[in-house]
Amino acid sequence: MSEQPVQGQVITSQLIASLAARTALETPGVLRLEPTIQGFLARLGPAALQNLRNPGSQNGTYRHDGVTATISDGTARIHLDIATDIAYTALNVAETVKHRVRESISHTGLTPGRVDISILAIEPQPRTKLS
Template sequence: MSEQPIPGQIVTGKLIASLAARTALETPGVLRTEPTVQGLLTRLGPAVIRKFSGAGGPDGVFRDDGVTVTLSGGTARVHLDIATDIAYTALNVAEAVRERIRETIRHTGLVPGEVEISILAIECDRGTTTE
């Protein structure tokens, strides 16, 4: 049996953010990630962020719609802003998302650091009927 090299992928903040968002969206009760004003400003450029926050983003920080990832010393910290379905208990959804993201990070070979989940909206899913 010959061992073929397995093509690898460098684990980046962008990859972790993508995995975190996808993991969250696959969790029952999560409707979407929630982009914030800070995320919009980040897309406009680091100078705008420095102007409004007083500091620039450090190396190893990646922000995308509703997700912020910080990589440092083999540890990945995640902050995720989400909207949840009113048919689910928000606290239970947040805890499930947190644990699933921590497990996803472990699969990348990184150590999961703090995983913060902020619920910015609780709405009725249009595909769900409540009576």
């Protein structure tokens, strides 16, 4: 019997940010992630060089358009800036996003840490044009 090596993947802060963003966007009531000026400026600062050299690491922070993921000592912390649909209660949407993101992180083997949600806009969902 031959032993096949198990292929592993390193869980990076970039991967966790992507997972959190996708999870948030799949939550009913979330219209989009909201990039902020503060996030843009943070990406231009000293952390930008780190992101260019090493786009996401096992220990470190990754920021991108409305999501920040930080991994430290096996714990992942997330901050999301979102816009919600006015047809949903914003607080319920934020709580649902928080719960779903924590659950998604737990499947990676990391410990879910703090998940902060900032609701930057509440607006009606855009109507689709009928042909």
